Amino acid sequence: MDPAPSSQTIAHLNDNWTWVKDWIDAPLKGEAGRLARFQRIVEVEAAALKVPIWVRLSADTRYKLLINGNRVCVGPARGSDRIWFYDTIDLGPFLRTGSNIIEILVLRFFPSENVAEPFGRTARPGLTIYGSIGDENISTGGTDTKWLGGPEDNRYYPQETPWDHFLNTYEETSSRTEEVALSPLKRHRLWNKQGVLSPWFLEPRCIPLAEETPCPFKAIRHSDSGLDIDAWHQLIAGRAPLTLPKGSKHRLELEFQVHSTAFISVTAERPKYSGSKVSLTYSEAYEVLPRPPPGQGFTFKDDRTQREGHGLVGPSDSYFFSGYAGGGDRTESYEPFWWKTFRFIVLEIEVSDEPLTLESLVFTQTTYPMAVVADWKATPLSNKMWDVSIRTMRNCMFDGYSDCPFYEQLQYGEDSRSAMVFHYLLSGDDRLGKQAISAFATSIQPHGLLLARYPAHTKQVITGFSLFWSMQVCDHMLYFNEPDFANRFLPTIDSVFGFFDRQTDPSTGLVANLPRRFWSFIDWNVHWGSSDVPKGFHDNGMPMEGRESGTWSFFTMIYAFTLRRVCTLLQQLGKPQQIAQYTSRADRAVSAIKQYCYDGEFFMDSTVEAHRPENPLSQVSQIWGILCGAIDPSSPDARRILLKAFDPQTEFAVASYVMQHYAFRVLSHTGLYNMFYHRMWDKWRLQLDKNLSTWEEDDVNGRSDCHEWSALHPYEYLTEVAGLKPLAPGWQVVYWNPRWKLYETIVAKVALGHQGVAQVSWRTTESVCEVSLSLPRELRVYSPGVHGNLVDRGVVDRLSLSFPVKD
Structure with a gap:
């Protein structure tokens, strides 16, 4: 993050865009992208190291900065042609007195290819640097620059492999026959005058480095x-090198303590000649083999650590050592450009006709600096679930809210809405959230919806995800009370609502006839798969009923729900002008749900008329039918619906993990939360029994073992069990309803946005439960009275309550 951002800095960076000469920005051998190497040698005096050495830089698509062979950082943060970030790095801690080699590797993904989905890029490759070390200007651009660059042609990034359809960051690296040829750079001549914009609309990085x-x-x-396994352990522990005999082959299956996202580095004593090869294959689990080809069946996983009868499969990197033919010093190191996701690694080494001495294998976890200040202590099981949720969150946060780090690393509107509120409660940090909200807003399309995943290379629209983004804006205002930030997005929210209003059938009031070119995903469910469906609707993501007409009750329900959430936001912002219109739309939608999608007993997935007895009703429709207000949540009917829908003996299409967050919300609203609380965690207990160390994506497709939307526990523990929720923006007024019957004792800490950290604790004896609340400063607190009414507890920083324990 730039300590002193300015328009002048951006002007300098725009003047300094450059690239290597004779570059062809397209595949030559069917590759997804190509690597370029930039280098400069700098002489540094001791006096220069006594103060911070701030350098600003950016690149398209991603860069890795190294000083004297050591990785400093990777960047920039994920961007697009709407917003492109530059980084500000203090080079001082990485430099030494005397000669220093600064290297920048830039992985350029080609804009013409539909590959490398999470990596947004512009139409041009580029590198820009602005800064000085002591008296020496090290900026790119100008005529006297000492920067040199050239393509790193020995690394190949396949467009598609059996295990990689999204990232394209896996490498096939061949031996170098000579050192990389570097030459002076070619400066981009960009016209930045008279309102003509650079391809990169630069802004300073708004999140911390990983x-x-x-x-x-x-x-x-x-x-x-053929070598003793203890010798391999000594190498991995960094205690001793290991020499592999010439002509030998080695294959090891490495297990790590937990699911990880890490840089991997292999260093060997530089051989005389080329030819020795190392391969690294990454896997989340031991799987039942053979695995079905992508798109032709579900992956089957049971105990993730069970090797017998199972195997490790996944994408891989490979590297041929170059030896002295490729130049360099005494050692030769290989580090894949991008970090990798794994719990297991298959390490394979083929040694050429001379011995190979391995000096180190280094695995370095890299994540967004989450800085968790919240805490939870109750029972061993709940404590473990808390830890797994935080690990899941961390592994899904690098420079955005990634759905799953192993497969996609894409930031989706619905997924990130859940992740944001989890993150707010854990850290009180909104920087990643604000970056995501702002990015999604820039992706607005002519029809009024936002892109479902963004920043990303290709466009995808998932119908409901723009509504979840609208909720993100509401959530941020509630947790952090930043009106100026929220106000920026009101026109975009109105545009989203405009789409759903135009899709509302005037004869029924239902959102209907949704465009087939969009994906109307609702949830993952085994009951929703079929081959006998219209083209474009073949997946487990939407109910069977409604596929022919493009009409599902869910979209009318969530539209009404979001309209009401935004009405609350407008009240908070002091902008009542549109409240009446939005309220009228919500009322109309709810009336339509009652009339056409409710048969007097349950909510349909489409309309009552379209329902077929052979298709089970879904929990999702019951959840959102109540959340949107089609039935009063305090009514006996609401309780009846949920008791039936969540009864394991009845045949309802069960909500997957992403919708469990909203299942908990409706249980809370209907007064059934305590009744269902412990049984709701059964699927997560099963995951622990299967030795997962992060929470899986869903129990339908069997794909990812780490997905952010499944990390529900912090939210439930802190807002429902410990019972703290904001009643006014920025936690200026606190609602406290401790569910002391769920655990005998707890100690919980909750991040209250910018206010600080609160603590809730209690201990239960045979006769009484003593509950205490400690706030970071004096705040007004409300809690439920004995008759369910809100009781004003005053403006306090401490509060204690006693509850008699009854048999």
Whole structure:
């Protein structure tokens, strides 16, 4: 983050865009992208190292900065042609007195190819640097620059492999026969005058750089190597090098303590000649094999650590050592450009006709610096679930809210809405949330909806995700009370609502006839798959009923729900002008749900007329039918519906993990939360029994073992069990309803946005439960009275309540 951002800095950076000469910005061998290397040698005096050495830089598509062979950082943060970020780095801690080699590797993904989905890019490759070290200007651009660059042609990034359909960051690296040829750079001549914009609309990075920690290794699960396994352990622990005999082959299956996202580095004593090869295959779990081809069946996983009868599969990196033919110093190191996701790694080494001495294998965890200040202590099981949720969140946060780090690393509107509120409660940090909200807003399309995943290379519209984005704006205002930020997005929210209003059938009031070119995903469900469906609707993401007409009750329900949420936002912002219109639309939608989608007993997935007895009703429709207000949540009917829908003996299409967050909300609204609370965690208990260390994406497709939307526990523990919720923006007024009957004792800490950290604790004896609340400062607190009414507890920083324990 730039300590002193200015328009002048951006002007300098725009003047300094440059690139390597004779670059062809398209595939030559069917590759997804190509790597370019930039280098400059700098002489540094001791006096220069006594103060911070701030340098600003950016690149398209992603860069890795190294000083004297050591990784400093990767960047920029994910961007698009609407917003492109530059980074501000203090080089001082990485420089030494005397000669220093600054290298920048830039992985350029080609804009013409529909690959590398999470990596937005512009129409041009580029690198820009602005800064000085002491008296020496190290900026790119100008005529006297000492920067050199050239393509790194020995790294190949396949467009598609059996295990990689999104990232394209996996490498096939061949031996170098000579050092990389570097030459002076070609400066981009950009016209930045008279309102003509650069391809990169630069803004300073608004999130911190990723943090790095050691990645904990656990065990060598299997070894096909003629060497003693203890020698391999010594190498991995960093205690001793290991020499591999010439002509030998080695295959090891490495297990790590937990699911990880890490940089991997292999260093060997530089061989005389080229030819030795190392391969790294990454896997989240031991899987039942053979695995079905992508799109032709579900992956089956049971115990993630069970090797017998199972195997490790996944994408891989490979590297051929170049030896002295490729130049360099005494050692030769290989580090894939991008970080990798794994719980297991298959390490394979083929040694050429001379011995190969490995000096180190280093695994470095990298994530967004989450800085968790919240805490939870209750029972061993709930404590473990808390830890797994935080690990899941961390692994899905690098420079955005990624759905799953192993497969996609894409930021989706619905997924990130859940992740944001979880993150707010854990850290009180809204920087990643604000970056995501702002990015999504820039993706607005002519029809009024936002792109479902953004920043991303290709466009995808998932119908309901723009409504979840609208909720993100409401959530941020509630947790942080920043009116100026929220006000920026009101026109975009209105545009989203305009789409749903135009899609409302005037004869019924239902959102209907949704365009087939959009994906009207609702939830993952095994009951919703069929081959006998219209083209474009073949998946488990939407109910069977409604596929022919493009009409599902869910979209009318969530439209009404979001309209009411935004009415609350407008009240908070002091902008009542549109409240009447939005309220009228919500009322009309709710009336339509009652008339056409409710048969007097349950809510349909489409209309009552379209329902077929052979298709089970869904929990999702019951959840959102109540949340949108089609039935009063305090009514006996609401309780009846949920008791039936969540009864395991009845055949309802069960909500997957993403919708469990909203299942908890409706249980809370209807007074059934305590009754269902412990049984709701059964699926997560099963995951622990299967030895997952992060929460899986869903229990339908069997794909990812780490997905942000499944990390529900912090939200439930802190807002429902500990019972703290904001009643006014920025936690200026606090609602406290501790559910003390759910655990005998707890100690919980909750991040209250910018206010600080609160603590809730209680201990239960045979006769009484003593509950206490400690706030970071004096705040007005309300809590339920004995008759359900709100009781004003005053403006306090401490509060204690006693509840008699009854048999």
